[in-house]
Amino acid sequence: MATARTTDLPTVYQPQHVEERIYRFWEEGGFFTPDPSAKGRPAFSVVMPPPNVTGSLHLGHAWNNTLQDILVRRRRMQGFDTVWVPGTDHAGIATQTRVEKTLLAEEGLTRHQLGRAAFVERVWAWKNRYGDLITRQVRALGASCDWTRERFTMDEGLSRAVREVFVRLYEEGLIYRGNRIINWCPRCGTALSDIEVEHRDLPGRLVHVAYPLADGSGELVVATTRPETMFADVAVAVHPEDPRYRGLIGRMLKLPLTDREIPVIADEYVDREYGTGCVKITPAHDPNDFEVGMRHQLPAPRCIEADGRLNDTAGAYRGMDRETARRRVVEDLARQGLVRKVEEISHAVGHCSRCDTVVEPYLSEQWFVRMAPLAEAAIAAVRRGELQFVPERFERVFLHWLENVRDWCISRQLWWGHRIPAWYCDACGGITVSRTDVTACSHCGSSEVRQDEDVLDTWFSSALWPFSTLGWPDATPDMARYYPTSVLVTAYDILFFWVARMVFTGLRFTGRMPFHTVVVHGLIRDAEGRKMSKSLGNGVDPVEVIEKYGADALRFTLATGTSPGNDQRFYWEKVEGSRNFINKVWNASRFVLMNLGDGPLPPLRREALTIADKWILHRLALTVQAVDASLDRLDFGEAGRALYDFAWDDFCDWYIELSKLSLYGSDEAAKAQTRAVLVHVLDALLRLLHPFIPFVTEEIWRHLPVHDAPALAVAAWPQAEVADVDERIARQMQVIQEAIRSVRNVRSERNVPPGKPVALAVRVQDEETARLFAEARPYLMRFCQLHTLDIGTEVAVPAHAVTAVVTGAELFIPLADLVDLAEERQRLEKERDRLAAEVERAEKKLANPQFVARAPAHVVEAEREKAANYRSKLEAVEERLRALAEGV
Template identity: 50%
Template sequence: MAENALSKGYESQTVEDQWRKHWEENNVFTPDMDAEGDAYSIVIPPPNVTGALHMGHALNLTLQDILCRYQRQKGKKVLWVPGTDHAGIATQNVVERKLATEGLGRHDLGREKFVERVWDWREEYGSRILNQVRKMGASVDWTRERFTMDEGLSKAVRKVFVELHDQGLIYKGDYIINWCPRCHTALADDEVDHSNEPGALHYIKYPLADGSGELTIATTRPETMLADTAIAVNPDDERFSHLIGKKAILPLVGRELDIIGDRYVDIEFGTGCLKVTPAHDHNDWELGRKHGLEVLNILNEDGTLTDETGEYAGLTCVEARVKILEALKAEGFLDRIEEHEHSVGHCYRCKTIVEPFVSTQWFVAMTKLAPRARAAVPELTQIFPESWIKTYNHWLDNIRDWCISRQIWWGHRIPAWTCEDCGELIVSMEDPTACKCGSTNIVQDEDVLDTWFSSALWPFTTMGWPEKTKELDTFYPTSVLVTGFDILFFWVARMMMMGLHFMDEVPFHHVYIHALVRDEKGKKMSKSTGNVIDPVEMIDKYGCDSLRFTLTSFAAMGRDIKLSEQRIDGYRNFCNKIWNAARFALMNLPEEKPKTFAFEEIDGVHHRWILSRLESVKKDMDKAITGYHFNEAAQIMYKFIWNEFCDWYLELIKPDMRAGGERAEKAQFVLWTVLQEMMIILHPIMPFITAQVWSVLPGIENKDIATELYPEMRPACENADAEAAMNLIQESIVAVRTIKAELNVAPQTKLSVLIRTASDEAKALYEDAMEVMQALARLENVELGADLEAPRASASSVVQGNEVIVPLEGLVNFEDELARLEKELGKVEKDLKQATGKLRNESFVNNAPAAIVEKEKARAAELEDTQQKLLKLQKRLVDAMG
């Protein structure tokens, strides 16, 4: 016996540390490039080098790992590339905060020394997130770890920039961007966090230049009126269409503004008139370009007003707003102010309000790259769930050119130089030493590239592009991208564009979009709310497999996960169940591999049943994982292991083990077969506990389950008759147990039962399973027959047409039980009356918080269910008394 091969309790940290170390030191997940088998590849969505593991990462890593471990089991050559993103703004902010503690700013060091300090920080702290990836059990190839600013990727980024520039797809020009006055840099659309905030609509009167009246305009930002260059009305608006072509006077300033017509104007919003400020509103910028309007900038880079604004110069927008409103009111231009909630953009890093700002920047001509990426879905790349395709298409159909320059120092510096003497722009793979005019007075652009620029190249640059590598030839396009919906546009779509443009192929065949991990009440997790569940803490407390199984079991396609610590703790119990089941199996298995039998030789309905169920599990798991139905995969394994294998099969084989001889040997062979294949199938979801159990099973030559192939199908073991028979036996045993429980008969009490059989076939099944029935239902005697007469005092339950009858004479005090039931029923009915009374009260339903009303509804439903069960039991007792 080998029960001592596993410790008495499952010590997750010890087991996890051991297997993490083994897998990494032995490069278990580094694919053999010369091996046979189809290729399967995933590139990890690179976490920020500044980041810490959160539940979204934990879910993302778990799902990717399930796919990679499963595909290795299917004999494929699997590459999962790990790496991190340099996270330009985030990393620079971290280092600047560190410098501030020393009383320094980046300008005190200068660019070169500052960048050196960032690299030093990265060397010291940049491995934290990757160590947390290790903690999740991610089976990545650590020999191929990449960083978006390593030497190879930096070379690739530069080549892409130069080629796109040479092709006219990267250009420099003035454009309206998102500007952070605190970070002093442009921001991509995805780097702006929008939130609805209370504000106001300020109704301002603009006099018509001909003195015939005025137009009242509603705006949330009256301070930007200083940069107004037109007023727009909808030409279909009968109130104002006759004014198109006329002029109005800008209050406080006196500048004449053209009144233009454009159907962009929403007739229903505000007054139906729109002030147009091309320099400080993205939509107004487009109107300005369309109508050739002047662009007047009134903001400095720090968010204060420029000298051109006169008395408002140097004020912040908020300060200027107060003074402008006072002036408008004093001069009679302010009509009224109304409360109004509106969307406000904030810098995703420092939370400062972002300003639309016209600036000279570098852009990628996305409108030219987008059509091919749109056409590729779903013909070349499938998105799961399909509902996200519409969102993907909408973004590409309405795409704007991408501002890729950032006014920071950490990142890929733009490879562009300007000759100070002749103005020539030089974009080059190599650093130039002189202009073609002969001047050496050339200056490199100060800006760096948006972090997403290098990330957009991730699927092919991580595999060695622009070199023609064996990895690219073997593993590109990648098989699947697993990511969150929040970066569908800003990362997924851009990778599609770049992959198609530079590789002439899509970067991945499938995109699986997973949902958000929320708290147990469905709220988004955030530090400010205090509802964050830290995955590292959960692993330390409950074990990695418990966390992984929890996330997998709730990862239904397209549905957010409501997570609680209690659920993780619940699946730790599942780990303990597996561990204890393995220990029980080892106690009943020989030291060496059990004696082998042909599966056709295996008799006993319980053996044939569990072997048949195992075949169903193999097929169902195949279908669930390949279809990205991860929650179904977890539920399949949970039901099979806990309910069928542990609760039933391990109990069913105890008489076999006691019997000894060939009967015990056959039971050992089936037990060994099911346990070891069950570990392989479960391994992708729960890698650590399965690895440890597998390694101590007798007769296993390969001690590392991570390199074991998926068990082959055995069609001969599929046995619908055995499953039907066991289903009948199980339901009959449950029927006896239920009657015992309902009537408060002690579980250990042995009974005699009668089974009024519906057919000769059913009778034969019961006869074959008699020993099992007696053992698991604790029966002294079972009488079978079609015409058995039930005793007067008895309880019965019909199972698939067969009546299971339990004589109760001497077992139950009917008067006492009925009295207890009457008392319990009275309490339940009283509580139910109170709950239903509340719900009939319109005042309560209409005025109480929705959550309280729902809770009361749930309580009423539960009480009603309890009432019905008690009434049913009461009837059973009355019927049993005759």
């Protein structure tokens, strides 16, 4: 992209005409692919959390990718050897469900009618046709990924890594096949991971059912929300220290609606305060009951099958679906006089995230990962400080989950995914687990072998993502250079499902953490604070936002709305505000470019600077420091807000206006210096803003007379010029700004016509302030629209003057018949009360010995300066009130 002439910047910024062209320029320029010559520089690597190939970006993706891109772009500009690996996830159940629905709708076929091989071919075709939609949207957002390294969880290389991990874990005894409770979707016909289960609060009934003692001497009352599972009850548990039931432990109960008897057992799992303190134990249909059953060596019969219907164990209720059976069971229990109470409650019910079917806790033979040894290693590493969480509070949450983790069910009854590399021998019953496909049993040599029909949980392959994407298990140059990766950005809702699994697999198979920092953000909610979902219809398509306002506006909204670890609400008004900010930067840039003149840009000579020049360079240096500090501690919101304040207030609203005095004056040397300062500040501002709003900054920057890089995307990150930090200049400029604001406010309040000049008398407290106002005379004359300006320590108060008090001076604006003395007295009394309150607040703070002792010295000193400033202003206002009372 050749550098354009400065006059080529359009009058209006239209992102729709810029963003696609700019992104193509970046990709074609190879700016996102690491330069082989950069190997001597420190590495910074990130792997993108892989979105599912099934759908499109949602705002959570946009937020997550924006934060990653801010980190990546800044490090690239800082000279790091930077790589950001993009990719997508095959999303087993989500993709299979999508293709099954399409197949049924378009051809009237089920996957079983099509057959496994043909169905899998259809899924690959579907993925190849639609799977790149998500990557196009990632590009539209401006993500600076290295697309030459794009990966897919079912790529050949990643699939080899999955097999290698499975086989090693199996050989080490950490993968086993067994019967345990899992989440089961009767509609999809597969086990589900916890993240594929959405819990919703629904109305329900807590039914109190009497279980008679077998000898007829009494009863125990059990409270349950699922009476239809009672046919699989094997015991009733009470707390061993509950005095109500201690004498009943070991006794037998009649199981209602059956001819069976079950024992009363004691287990500390029971909460004595909940319900009746008696819990029916149904090991095949509740994960906690399963653990109780294991401890007491109880059987685990099933009464509900995989299709969600009751089986022969339920007797007369067999064949009924769960809801029908629940209703009929309660009716029959009531007829037998066994229902003691029914409570209407609200409780969380798990639903399949794909088809919305109520999930069934289900005892099933599945493949599991033995989690305890893996979790112990991860816990130890985190406690050694090898992993940092931002915010830090998530470390406790993370460790708590690992300390209480259960074995992980990794098999799924699907056809799309990584097929489990286990073969069963029909001849001897042996199981062969292998890295390569098997044609003969490893135990007896028989050729009568068949591969397991199930596939692996999607999270199994994504757990390897930080190292499988870099070429593991091979010792690739990328593994050597970029692993461990530098940082992971993720939402808190997958902290356990994904982050924990990456941590323990990374430690197990590479010996190192997969990343040293985890940045945790929240969820996007709507304006009312509700979670965005299809069922509520309150989701917002980020592509729609981009088409309407541009990617930069969306990115800036999401970045500045970030508060570490917290959710944020989405408002269209916020996006409009970000669009307005971008337009502000665009218009300010046009002003700078239009006033550069035709000659070469002169060097910046700091000895020739005006007070306004020195002040904007001071503010720029502080802003660079603030942005660096915020991004170093991974506080994106604070960094964005610091840039917003500097760009909008300091640069656009103040400095550009002040620069017009030189630019439109006759002093060519002053004009040249102002141009140099404008370009210097705008160049630095664009570099600072680039990670946040890359498209508009790249488009503007290519017009600047700056040629240190072929693109802003690879230009150097600005350094804070410590020599420019000048607090004295800052205090002086603050006084000038106070004075200009005060006079403008008076003009506005008194409805003085904009074009009508007024007089201003300034009574200063000392000669230093007099010199400051004298130096600021051109600014005051122009921006206060004055026809005369008197400055001095003995300046008389003009007749019919409105008074304003600023640091070190009193301003008197004579407005003759526009001044109502009673109104002026009332205004000054309000100002007196406000200043008195500020003095009281500051003095109370300084009188607090804990504040003075614990706060940093510069903070205490700043508070003392504030208090003195407020006292000085209060004295001036009180003096003016006395003069008005005396008729002066």
